[in-house]
Amino acid sequence: MRPVWEEKPGVAGQAAKGTVLTAVVLVVLVPLWVALVTSLSSRATINAAGGLVFVPRGIDMSAYRIIFAGGQISQALWISTLVTVCGTLVSLLVTIPAAYGLSRPGSVGHRGLLFFFLLTFLIYPGLVPSYLVVTGVGLKDSLWALILPSAINVFNFVVVRAFFQGLPAELLDSARVDGAGEFRILWRIVLPLSKAVVAVVGLFYAVGYWNVWFSALLYIDDNEKFPIQRVLQTFILAGQTPQTSGTAVGTALPPTLAIKMAVVVVTVAPIAAVYPFVQRHFTRGVILGAVKG
Template identity: 35%
Template sequence: MKKLRFGSFAFDAGNYAALALLAVLMIFPFWNVLVSSITAPHLVLEGAIRLWPEQLTFVAFTTIFNTPNFVKVFQNTVFITVIGTFISMLLSVLLAYPLSKKRLAGANAMAFAVFFTMMFSGGIIPSYLLVKSLGMINTLWSLMIPNAINAFNIMILISFFRTLPEELEDSGRIDGCNDFGILFRIMVPISMPIIATLTLFYAVAQWNMFFQAVMYISNPNNYTLQVLLRQLLIVLTSDAVAASLSEDVPRIGVTVKLAMIVVSTVPILLVYPFLQKHFAKGMMLGSVKG
């Protein structure tokens, strides 16, 4: 008995040690970036790895926050992340749920049509012409509507909905629910683990929107955060501009790069705690009674 207890303790201790090491390996790079972004630029140029900031300064963040249109651009990014994610999840659920029902005529054909888009696409030029013909050029809708549905996420949702027992639908119909009532009152609440996961996927994709913003947006007032940071980086690393500015500007370029990573990463990281609880829940816990 003592040997079993010791073996169990050693196994748990090994697991905790391994997980703690993995956590450190994952957290340390970001911590180093954060520390370096608030360290004096001339010390960062030395290339040393630091655990704590030296000669604390927020000049890199001040440079970013004082960039023209920063507040407007940040609002644009939050808007397309929140609204775009909502639109994507709504359309994904409304498409995946009926396609998961084999009794629906043509469900398999439509599911294959969705899968086909994962292998082949229309290309950049046809996509641009389509967005232009819809009058969405230079609007934030061009960053949300054309990419509202991800085929891979649809496949995941279809597979998930097919695992749910049909008795749930029958109980809903007995209680007088129509198809929309069954979907939003029964299926969606017990599907929160997969919905939370796909919501995070969509939110991260919307927050990091860059290529589409460069292609569809030319009005600076409609830029996304990633585009603005890229332009700021180009300005700070331009030899011509650096030569005409003060001596401090080239030196703060390296800390501004690090501050950009922090500014573009931290907001989306704050979304995770609100969704994490759904990852740990059993997706069918308490949904079917014997």
């Protein structure tokens, strides 16, 4: 609802807002539409369009059949899914207890630990020290190198901690009077009240792990352990042909451009599919976690 003191926008203002919003939507949707249509186009359609296809002329699923038939792309999808699921669980298991502990005044090492966390907002160790630490502890060429270095994000930690601080202290004190310990309070009382902020922070972590690329470039040398973003960079930016399997001898492969666009679609689709289920928590979770009334 519009505040009582805010003037009703005029016709020109509404038209300007509509134009800007329409332009933003088109900027986002048109590239996705072109990637989707090109991935579903035949060789003749792509040749006729001279490359990327905007207007669909039939549907050809051969590019997706190649992707999911096995080979490097299927393996990369599995690796990305594994890293995203495990990484998100690890990050939530680290972030939530840390945020809850440091949201309680008087907790052990409260000021020192909180200062340690917040200091990383201002000081980042840099690329070389991070690389030396990861390789020094034996995580080189391991999937844990994509998870553990980014297991906790300070922004997400601050959001969750601020939300926990906003919970009624009387509710938690009453549970302590009844004999509940801190872990029981966190599991039975705090988490059920924090579904919105946990869903949003979980989405932030999942997007970060799904889109991991630079860490894979630094720490992963084995092609069998490449996540989907690393494979996408390899044969789209570097111009390499994707390694596929499952195609019978003598069967014509779909156009390389269609396969590349199919990988782009498959890369974007999982997060786009998950977002609608979290969207209703998104605004509420971020605002409640970031603003303490």
